[in-house]
Amino acid sequence: MEPIQSITSRTVVLPRTDIDTDQIIPARFLRTTSREGLGKQLFADWRYLADGSPNPDFELNRPEAQGCKVLVGGRNFGCGSSREHAPWALLDHGILAVISSEFADIFRSNALKNGLVPVIVDDATLQWLLANPGVEVTIDLATSTLRLPGGKSVTFPIEPFARFCLMQGVDQLGYLLLKDAEITAYEKQRA
Amino acid sequence: MSAARTLFQKVWERHEVVPQTADTPAVLFIDLHLIHEVTTPQAFTVLRERGLKVRRPDLTIGTMDHSTPTRTEQVFGGKPISIASAANQVRQLELNCTEFGVELMNLQSDKRGIVHVIGPELGATQPGKTIVCGDSHTSTHGAFGALAFGIGTTEVGHVLATQCLLQTRAKTLAINVTGRLRPGVTAKDLVLAIIGRIGVGGGTGHVIEFRGEGIRALNMDERMTVCNMSIEAGARAGMVAPDAVTFEYLKGRPRAPQGAAWDAAVADWNTLVSDPGAVFDREVTLDASTVEPMITWGTHPGMVAAVTGSVPATSTDPVFERALTYMGFTAGQKLAGSPVNVVFIGSCTNSRLTDLRAAAGVLKGHRIAAGVQMLVVPGSQQIKKLAEAEGLDRIFIDAGAEWRESGCSMCLGMNGDTVEKGQYSLSTSNRNFEGRQGVGARTLLASPLTAAASAVRGVITDPRELLQD
Structure with missing residues (x-):
């Protein structure tokens, strides 16, 4: 995982609540044994028309959305299935952070393990972002701050360990493997 | 005297290999890891790339259910699996389980089935266990008083390699169900009514304990239906404290303890209840007798x-x-x-x-x-x-x-x-x-x-x- 210090980008906005992982990537695309190349299936049922051409009305397809690295979604983003294909697809498409007022637990956990930054903001900030698509924002991990246009900024909650892992590019499996002695002791005591 | 604890707290504390601190999550030991064909191939790839083994194949059970066909001729022969990518996932899981020494209920096995159905059926799902699977409906197993939750593929890799997960303790939500369901009204209706009441994000960040007369009156299949849909309320997990109904279901199942070990297990499982006075972060009460289909x-x-x-x-x-x-x-x-x-x-x-x-x-x-x-x-x-x-x-x-x-x-x-x-x-x-x-x-x-x-x-x-x- 590449270390992340900050992300600056214009936002692309999906003004919908409860965006579930079946929308982020439909189940029929989970018959893969790889984690690569899922970006083209991101939001497939919203993004493409029946003939496979891009749906011009869908927010991610608009010209101004191209190159945006920050996605803003309504409350309870990522609800539903545990599929890690959801953050894989977002990252493969070029989304590096998602802003919402609430994330589903498993999605958030999966996002953090892949370097996709979940930014939790208060409802007023979310409503402002939803109403103002395309503004430039900066997510600064060192200060856990989301900087908005006009010098305004809000801090967002993130566990110190998760933030450390994102900023150092630390792989959590490596951390767990270092606990081998503790795990062995636990297994012996339980046996 | 120790403070009154919830069922969730008790199960959690038994599994802390390293307790949570202000700066680091807990290292939590996992007693049962269920795997299937859709959310594991990429995890086995990571093990292979890093030269790692499955630490506890004895605590790992594989099945195939998500992408598998249901037509008899595609399952038992006569016709190939019609979707090539599904056939490939099935083959990949067989190869992975063989290479890493994991037990697999393969396509033709008479023990195969949906991952959350076979765990309880085998008696592998038991009170007090920590159970995970790369599937959000792992919450089903909480019906037995287990702490069971869905994980992503990276975490599947963590459990395969270390039998542990890095976890931050969730909050607790008690859902007190008074009264009993009327005829023609089922556990499915009850859990849909609960989700309608608290919302699809109402349980986010929480482990639910379903309690009260309306829950105690349910059989294990019904309790599994309720816990299964905890995730549809956004909850990390759903739990029901084990009781005589739980023990009756488990007794004699192939992987349940037998003989003296059974008696010892039941004595232990009987302690897996929220203590009187245990405090939940939130409580919701609902009268089952008012629930409609x-x-x-x-x-x-x-x-x-x-x-x-x-x-x-x-x-x-x-x-x-x-x-x-x-x-x-x-x-x-x-x-x-x-x-x-x-x-x-x-x-x-x-x-x-x-x-x-x-x-x-x-x-x-x-x-x-x-x-x-x-x-x-x-x-x-x-x-x-x-x-x-x-x-x-x-x-x-x-x-x-x-x-x-x-x-x-x-x-x-x-x-x-x-x-x-x-x-x-x-x-x-x-x-x-x-x-x-x-x-x-x-x-x-x-x-x-x-x-x-x-x-x-x-x-x-x-x-x-x-x-x-």
């Missing part, structure tokens, strides 16, 4: 009403209009009498023997309505065998339904069992998201009773009308 009308499980009711006339849900457009419903529309094209009885929510018996009880002596397609998919090969021994398969087939091999089937459109665009599917599964059962499919979630009654009439039907016949 429920059905969803929208595109998430919180968009739910009584079968006798209507689509709301107005809603504060920002996606209300969008959901109505997708579903082809109008605000205020009455639900009963609305047409149904497909009926699906199955999934980790409602595919167990008592679910099949309930549906068969309604269907017996009836034919499903002309033009309705009905699929009945048992949760496991064991359930299929037991149902056939009781003649339930004949009731379904005689009524005009298809009787299939076990698997996730039509719950999620990835194994060939799909619903066509625009069709109304009355389904006993757990998610009514847009496209969940197929591109453009319109899912109505309900109980096996409501599903069977609606299949007979061809329209959304209150099952109590047929139960009185």
